[in-house]
Amino acid sequence: MYLMRVHQFAEVRVSDELPSTFGLLLDGSAFSGRHYIAIFAVFNDPDMCHGTEVREGPDYYDGTDCYIRRFVLLVFYPLDVEDDLGAQSVFDLIADTLSRYTSLGGGNALHGG
Numbered sequence: 001m002y003l004m005r006v007h008q009f010a011e012v013r014v015s016d017e018l019p020s021t022f023g024l025l026l027d028g029s030a031f032s033g034r035h036y037i038a039i040f041a042v043f044n045d046p047d048m049c050h051g052t053e054v055r056e057g058p059d060y061y062d063g064t065d066c067y068i069r070r071f072v073l074l075v076f077y078p079l080d081v082e083d084d085l086g087a088q089s090v091f092d093l094i095a096d097t098l099s100r101y102t103s104l105g106g107g108n109a110l111h112g113g
Contacts, residue, residue, distance in 0.1 A: 011100065011101070014041075014072055014074065014101065015101050017072060018041055018043070018072070018101060019043050021043070022041045022042060022043040023041070023042040023043065024039060024040070024041065024042065024094065025039070025040040025042050025071065026038070026039055026040075026090070026094075027040070034078060034079075035078070035079040035085060036076065036077065036078050036079065037075075037076075037077050037079060037090065037093065038073060038075070038076045038077075039073075039074045039075045039077075039093070039094060039097050040071045040072060040073055040074060041071070041072045041074055041101075042069055042070070042071055043069070043070055043072075044068070044069055044070070045068055045069070045070040046068075074097050074101060075093070075097045077093060
């Protein structure tokens, strides 16, 4: 019971921190013959910058914008069998994860196009 409340609290907190748009990063690993996949939300978080942004003048340089990318773990999932490693299974996991967070009021993932 307590673990479920911690899980629900974590989901709501992550959903509250997600901006209106964000990217996705997928990472996989294997340990002792078992495969795992992690899905992260990636977005710029200007609040993490402690400098002063200068838009005009000689002190502004294009390459020194102080926007820091933030990575938030959305799901860490064990893949039970090798059939789960297919593109459709990974797509379904992404769709399920995004629907969980967007139903809680989170943002929308960006897609290439």
